[in-house]
Structure formats: structure tokens, C-alpha cells
Amino acid sequence: MNTDDTITIYDVAREAGVSMATVSRVVNGNKNVKENTRKKVLEVIDRLDYRPNAVARGLASKKTTTVGVVIPNIANAYFSILAKGIDDIATMYKYNIVLASSDEDDDKEVNVINTLFAKQVDGIIFMGHHLTEKIRAEFSRSRTPIVLAGTVDLEHQLPSVNIDYKLATQNAVDLLAKNHDKIAFVSGPLIDDINGKVRLSGYKEGLKNNKLSFKEGLVFEAQYKYQEGYNLAQRVINSGATAAYVAEDELAAGLLNGLFAAGKKVPEDFEIVTSDDSAITSYTRPNLTSISQPVYDLGAVAMRMLTKIMNKEELEEKEIVLNHGITERGTTK
Numbered sequence: 001m002n003t004d005d006t007i008t009i010y011d012v013a014r015e016a017g018v019s020m021a022t023v024s025r026v027v028n029g030n031k032n033v034k035e036n037t038r039k040k041v042l043e044v045i046d047r048l049d050y051r052p053n054a055v056a057r058g059l060a061s062k063k064t065t066t067v068g069v070v071i072p073n074i075a076n077a078y079f080s081i082l083a084k085g086i087d088d089i090a091t092m093y094k095y096n097i098v099l100a101s102s103d104e105d106d107d108k109e110v111n112v113i114n115t116l117f118a119k120q121v122d123g124i125i126f127m128g129h130h131l132t133e134k135i136r137a138e139f140s141r142s143r144t145p146i147v148l149a150g151t152v153d154l155e156h157q158l159p160s161v162n163i164d165y166k167l168a169t170q171n172a173v174d175l176l177a178k179n180h181d182k183i184a185f186v187s188g189p190l191i192d193d194i195n196g197k198v199r200l201s202g203y204k205e206g207l208k209n210n211k212l213s214f215k216e217g218l219v220f221e222a223q224y225k226y227q228e229g230y231n232l233a234q235r236v237i238n239s240g241a242t243a244a245y246v247a248e249d250e251l252a253a254g255l256l257n258g259l260f261a262a263g264k265k266v267p268e269d270f271e272i273v274t275s276d277d278s279a280i281t282s283y284t285r286p287n288l289t290s291i292s293q294p295v296y297d298l299g300a301v302a303m304r305m306l307t308k309i310m311n312k313e314e315l316e317e318k319e320i321v322l323n324h325g326i327t328e329r330g331t332t333k
Contacts, residue, residue, distance in 0.1 A: 007050045016044040066096045067306065068116035068124040070109065074101040076224065077249065077278035078295060079127055082150055085299025086125055093307045095122070102128065104224070110134050117142055123306045125149050125299075129224075130192035131158075145309040149302035150295075152194050159315060161302040163324040165194055166202035168291045171326055172245045172273040173206025175289075179271065179333060180243040181212055184236050186220045186229070186255060187247035195221070199247055222251060229254025233262050243271040249280040252288055256331065272331040286330020293324045 009027075013020045018037060025033050026041040033041075044050075069086055071079045083099060090097050100116060102109035109128065113135065116124055123145040128135070131153055139146050139158065148160035176183045185203045190196035204214050217239050222228035229251040236244060236255065246252035252274035256266055264270050266286060274281065274290045281288040301320055308315055 007048045009050070011048060012041065012044050012050050015048065016041045064120050064122055065094060066098055066119065066121045067303070068098045068100060068113075068119070068121040070112055070116070070124065070126045070128065071099060071101050072104045072109075072128050073224065074099070077280055078150070078276040081278065081295040082127060082299040085296040085301075086149070086303045087299075089300045089303035089307070093303075095303075095307070104129070106132050106134065110138060113138050117144060123147070123310045125302050125306060126158075127151055129188060129194055145306060147302045147306045147309070150298050152198055153319075154193050154197060156319065159305055159309065159318045161298050161305065161320045161322065163291075163293045163298075163322050165198045166205070168275070168293070168324045169199045169202030169245060170206040170209070171324075172275075172291055173203055174210065175273060175326060175328075175332060176243040176245065176271055177206065177210035177212060180241075182215075182218065182239070182241045182243070183207070183212070184218045184220060184239060184241035184244040186222065186232065186236065186244050186251060188221065188224050188251070190219075190221050195247055203245060224248045224251055226250045226254040229256075230258040230261075233258025233264075237262055237264065237270075242269065244273075246272060246274045249274050249276045249278045249288065249290070252290075253280055253284050256284055256288065266331050267333050271333065273326070274331075277327060281327075281329065284331075289329045289332040290327055291324055292327040294322050297322055 009020050009023050013023045018041060022033060022037060023041055026038050067090055069083060071083060073079060087097050098116060098119065098121060100112040102112050121144065125147050127149050128151050146158055148158050150162060151160065152162060153160055173183060185200065187195040187199060207214050218241055220232055220236060222232055233255055244255065246255060252272055256272060259266055259270050266272060272288060274288045277290040277292045281290045305315060
């Protein structure tokens, strides 16, 4: 008997008095085994608590039944809900998840992806605020299937699941423009396509639709952190803005509390619409009005897409756009 904690297929074969090939056939549900032999092998598997090694099994089938999920910030409520959607569908299709956080660091992101490739994952779901050229290069070099979730690809090369962020931002501006003519745009780094190209374009479109002019001084960028939003409050007030579209919930909560600290009342003096509709929107007083989106579904649909690609099935759509709305709460009138 193997003295360490790892029971191998060899131990099972020896205990049951059969070949390793027979054990393998039993484990994989192959019908080509006599019933009494199958029972004997299953009894030994049960007694020894044998767990087939997924990677070893993968060496034979060229599959590891493992999917890598790259997440920019594991603490971010939006991405954690997305990951839950991925995990639930992965479990349904008998895939294991390896969750890897890039900590919003471009170089770490490349290392994380290479580590997942080295583990020979069957596919990767990538969640990130932007696709750098380095990441694109890594993806194009690999034959591993990739699906983007909550991540825009302006070059339309990779399968993806998103909402229409441009239209959603436009809708937020339309709501704020009912009572305001100076609306701030508060987002994460503008170098990220989702902010600098997609959302900003929606913001400008919203202003134009409401006959408001675009002013550079009303555009603010920050990291996706509560304190950054809080610190921005005075600058936003000084800009003359009386309303803001904010691209992330933690940032919006910070801005809200920063406005209160500066003596502003929300929504009487200042209105806010945020973006992700995560649990954070109900932690603040007043609750944050937000673009509503099926975040869990973004993850679930992305994982289902990946299972199709991994099984060489045809994708009906390569770029899936899910519906969004706006849930009005206490930060708008």
C-alpha cells in the first residue's frame, strides 16, 4: 500500500487484483468490464478513497477539465458576481475553475495567463478593464479557447459577453440631463477602452442628445477605489458639476460620501448614477441609482460559450450583448 496520502490507480489495481487498464475503464464508465469485476474495483475505490487525478487523466485525453478565470480584482463586487455565474455553469458541465487575480497590474496579468497556459487549462475566461497588446499577443499565440466577460474587444477578434456600455452611459446622461446641464463623467483610467472609448463616447452622445456641450473639465479619471471617489468630490464640486455619471460602484460610493463631507445634499444639490448595480448600491445612504445589468448572467453565458468552443460546437453569435436598464434609487430625483 502507498504510504503517503495519495492513492494512485496502481494501488487500486493491486488491491482489486486487476490491471490498471481495467481500473481506468471502470472510472471512465466504459461498459466493457464484467459486472463482478466492476463491483470489486468500485468497492476498492470506495475503501481507499481513490480520487482520479484530473491532470493525469487529461494527459491521456488531452483535457484537464479545468478552466482558468482571470479576474482584475477579486475584492470587486462586480467581478465576484460575474465569477459566481461562471462557476455555477462550470460545475454543471463538470469543469473545475482556477481563479487567478491580476490585481489590475498589466505585467502580472501576462504572468497569470502564462501560468494558466502552463497548467494546460482547456479554456480561459478573461475579465479585465482592457485588452493590452501584450495580452492580445499571448492569446493569439495560444490555441487555448478564450472568451471575454465584461470586457470589450474593439477589434472584434475574441468571443465576448457584455452589455451595450455606450448606450447604457447615454441612458444615464439622459436621466441626469432632466435636471442638470453640467454633468460630470467620473471613470476609471481613460486608457482602458471601456472608459476612454466606449463610455466616454456614450457620455458625449448623451450630452449632444440633450443639447449640452462637452467640456473637458467635467471629465475625471481615477482608480476603481472608494477613497479615490471620496478624494475627487471637491474637484467635482469646483468644476461646477451638479450631477455625475460614475463608471464603478465603489468609486460612486466614495464620491457620494465625499459630497456629504463637503456639505452637499444628495439628491437635492447633486445627483449620481453609477454603473454596476452591485450590492454596494444598497450599502450607501441614500441607495445609489444605477445602470442595471445581469452581471451573474454575463459570467454564466460566457462559461456556456466557452464549453461550446471547447467541445468544437458552432457558436451562433460570437459577440453577445445582454440587456440593461436603469434602476432609480435615492441618488436621483
